[in-house]
Amino acid sequence: MSAAMITARGVGLRIGEAQILSDVDLDVRGGEVLALVGPNGAGKTSLLSLLAGDAIPTAGEVLLEGTPVAAHRPGALARRRGVLLQENRLSFPFEVVDVVQMGRAPWRGRPEEEDDDAAVGRAMHAAEVLHLARRSFPTLSGGEKSRTSFARVLAQDPRLIFLDEPTAALDIRHQERTLALARRRAAAGDAVVVVLHDLSLAAAYSDRMILLSGGRVVAAGPPREVLDPERLSTVYEHPVEVVARPDGSLLVLPIRTVEVSL
């Protein structure tokens, strides 16, 4: 495992009276897919925004190459890390190809600019949005918007990739493709941090998982260690079963025989 690209030490985030995150320690390393999981309101998205440099922690620090992430200049940071948010809106009717092309903005005026067209083409091919190239972004379906935005992040070609629920709006094929692409980026040495709700999907595609609950890290490690049925049942406040399939993959399933009190 290569050296940590991002180091978070004793990170906390407080917004007004609400303590969103407390005492989070983690390393993000090149070559791995790190999944952030946990129930709603556990602080996954907040942690992602701290790691990506969108927000500054109120306690502890998040370091990228030894310097606080948010202290890096915007341009330099954009050449290192790309972020896919949950919601992807656009104020004006740009075409899909224009949106993906926006991912190349950090490389303007640099030698890498030569690669712009090829990078856009590869990214659109990978995210399967080539056929949508001339469509106006606001007319796309939720899943198509999500894939277009993912293509934008791929075109940006960062070493550190943050994905916030990238599969939420996607069909099965594209859920699998998106995470397979994330894996391929990790295999090439990049670091991928992904927030996921589907624990089976997270188990299948991540090297390490961090389980958050109430703003704290409850468990961290390989999926096999983190996905303990008892621990998950407590954290998610619903009985959960973890099934190991013959091929070694894990399935995390809610137990549906219990009555849900509404």
Place this chain on the structure above:
Amino acid sequence: MNKTPTAPTTTAPVVPRRSRTGVTVLFVVLAVGLLACAVLAAGVGQLSIPAGEVVSSVLHRLGLGGSPVASHANGEAALWTIRFPRVVMAMLVGAALATAGALMQGVFGNPLAEPGIAGVSAGAAFAACAVIVFGWTFLGPWTTAAFAFVGGLAATLVVYFLSRSGGRTEVVTLILTGVAVNAVAGAGIAFLTFLGDTQAREQIVFWQLGSLNGTRWPYVAIVAPLVVVGILVATTFARRLDLLALGERPARHLGVDVERLRITTIVVVALLTAAAVSFAGIIAFVGLVVPHIIRMAVGPGHRVLVPASALGGAVLLLGADLVARTAVDYADLPIGMLTALVGGPFFLYLIRRTRRSSGGWA
């Protein structure tokens, strides 16, 4: 572990793109249209000068042959002391307002933002009125423009910070904020009109209606540098406004220094609006109509939108001013009245369309 079998592409696929021809055609049409309008506008009026003589006179002054206007004794003088300053001012004011509109829409992330509607023009007008009423001259001929800039900047900042939430401006909030700013600035102007003497009152009333009547070269000399600098600066950051369309956070993820871009844009909007308002008064809707048409023609990319809006605004206002001074014999109609007459219904149409397309007043 399931890995989707994707064959890695060795050669990057060809991406279908918008053809560049449309953009070239647009700029050629606008440039030719601007020249044609300018020659026409310079020739038409109570003293009619044929287009050929107009061109010949310009060439003569440029030292490229040609000759002074011969068909009228006063032709040459009318052309160079009355018509041309007005033609140039119309182009400058139109370019300034349309560019300011395009920039405001970009930074507000809202296609309905416009200096007139948002109250920026009224803020600039209020400050300029103060100069008229109190007869301030401590900055020489630049006093009006300087005050208009400060007033416009204050109004833009107020609208911007009051109407935004979560990195965007909703249509309703923007327009209601504009209503409030316009009301306060309007009250200020009313009070100043009340304070002023008869001469100042008359000046304010006509100037508030928006008019290019009485434009002379010294005014052009003040407005021109402001507009040229404003538009040039705008073209340097236009591309980054595209990224702002993604929202503030994604723009930051792509390396945009969002705070700096916002402040720069707001200052340039105030500068351009002040330049337009300080001599021509309140001319609304140019900043709404022009960028909208350009977007329909060549898409929303600001690198094309900003310069094309400048050209389009120049053409539109030149045409509007021509109508304003020739529609009724021996009368110079207020141009602000004309643009509002056309722009108002257009604004309604845009509101309805925006409401439909976003499924509500978002």
